[in-house]
Amino acid sequence: MTKVTVVGAGNVGATCADVLATREICQEVVLVDIKEGFAEGKALDIAQKAPVIGYDTRTVGVTGDYARTANSDVVVITSGLPRKPGMTRDDLIATNSKIVNEVTSKIIEHSPNAIIIIVSNPLDVMTYAAHLASKKDRRQVMGMAGILDTARYRAFLAEALDISPKEIQAILMGGHGDTMVPLPRYTTVAGIPVTELIDADKLDAIVERTKKGGGELVKLMGTSAWYAPGAAAAQMVEAIVKNQRRVFPVCVKLDGEYDIKDCYLGVPVILGKNGIEKIIELDLNDDEKAMLETSRSHVKEVMDTFDKMNAGA
Ligand SMILES: NC(=O)C1=CN([C@@H]2O[C@H](COP(=O)(O)OP(=O)(O)OC[C@H]3O[C@@H](n4cnc5c(N)ncnc54)[C@H](O)[C@@H]3O)[C@@H](O)[C@H]2O)C=CC1
Numbered sequence: 001m002t003k004v005t006v007v008g009a010g011n012v013g014a015t016c017a018d019v020l021a022t023r024e025i026c027q028e029v030v031l032v033d034i035k036e037g038f039a040e041g042k043a044l045d046i047a048q049k050a051p052v053i054g055y056d057t058r059t060v061g062v063t064g065d066y067a068r069t070a071n072s073d074v075v076v077i078t079s080g081l082p083r084k085p086g087m088t089r090d091d092l093i094a095t096n097s098k099i100v101n102e103v104t105s106k107i108i109e110h111s112p113n114a115i116i117i118i119v120s121n122p123l124d125v126m127t128y129a130a131h132l133a134s135k136k137d138r139r140q141v142m143g144m145a146g147i148l149d150t151a152r153y154r155a156f157l158a159e160a161l162d163i164s165p166k167e168i169q170a171i172l173m174g175g176h177g178d179t180m181v182p183l184p185r186y187t188t189v190a191g192i193p194v195t196e197l198i199d200a201d202k203l204d205a206i207v208e209r210t211k212k213g214g215g216e217l218v219k220l221m222g223t224s225a226w227y228a229p230g231a232a233a234a235q236m237v238e239a240i241v242k243n244q245r246r247v248f249p250v251c252v253k254l255d256g257e258y259d260i261k262d263c264y265l266g267v268p269v270i271l272g273k274n275g276i277e278k279i280i281e282l283d284l285n286d287d288e289k290a291m292l293e294t295s296r297s298h299v300k301e302v303m304d305t306f307d308k309m310n311a312g313a
Pocket residue numbers: 007008009010011012013032033034035038078079080081082083092096099102103118119120121123144145148176223224225226229
């Protein structure tokens with residue numbers, strides 16, 4: 001039986017659980033929250049949708065009962081505060097690092113073999129926090145951001161070109177923030193380089209909109225997005241539990257790849273039953289390397305803030 005736990009039954013966690021169940025990605029989903037009754041309610045609602053839509057996945061909700069999460073194959077951590085208008089993702093570090101530390105330790109106690117996917121922000125540094133707390137191999141602790149960021153980029157391109165978003169293949173690198181590095185040189189429309197189909201200035205505008213894509217939604221809604229993020233995390237779970245070996249941008253600790261060490265950044269990987277099966281190293285040009293370095297140095301600064309907070313704790 002494939003069992004997946006989603007910690008945090010808020011907007012992103014509940015959406016992820018709903019996609020996992022609706023698409024029958026696993027047999028059982030356990031939703032956990034600290035708000036009394038909240039996860040139970042969300043799980044019951046998803047279970048009651050099953051007869052209408054027609055799916056078999058069982059959905060269970062618990063309040064802080066980690067014993068019920070035991071022997072999960074994959075755990076998605078979405079617990080933590082979302083940002084409000086005027087905040088950056090990095091502003092969430094103090095609250096969310098405590099939550100991610102605590103939750104990861106409890107998860108590992110009951111599911112030592114689980115592959116962990118972090119969603120909580122600031123994403124790259126929360127992946128670092130979970131990796132430290134779990135003491136697991138770096139291939140088994142990863143962050144979800146790149147699928148979401150490329151989905152935004154692909155959606156904007158599809159709209160501009162008036163074509164199906166399914167036709168757009170893209171990859172993107174770097175931290176999950178305004179320094180992310182979309183890669184138009186590696187973007188195609190059914191195999192046709194996107195640069196042959198769209199003017200450079202329009203493409204530049206789409207790249208800029210993508211970088212600030214999370215903030216655009218926060219401004220519109222007063223809190224951050226959940227449909228695309230929840231679905232993106234579920235897509236990573238699917239690649240792992242079905243050993244699909246799909247290629248996605250995923251946040252992982254770099255250990256010499258791209259000449260970067262000890263930093264958590266989004267890079268193209270092959271995702272399969274062991275987690276990160278392989279990191280793909282692209283032959284970046286000088287401009288792309290410079291953008292990746294800017295992103296690395298920003299993430300490293302936030303990692304240093306995390307280290308200082310922990311040293312003082
Ligand atoms: N990586 C990415 O691309 C994205 C990341 N995010 C991040 O995901 C996180 C969740 O966002 P939302 O679901 O919108 O927030 P939300 O506020 O709707 O849900 C968060 C849930 O976490 C729960 N929680 C807090 N502490 C907990 C603990 N110790 N144990 C279990 N549950 C706990 C809360 O009770 C709440 O139900 C935020 O940090 C947000 O910034 C959101 C969208 C995209």
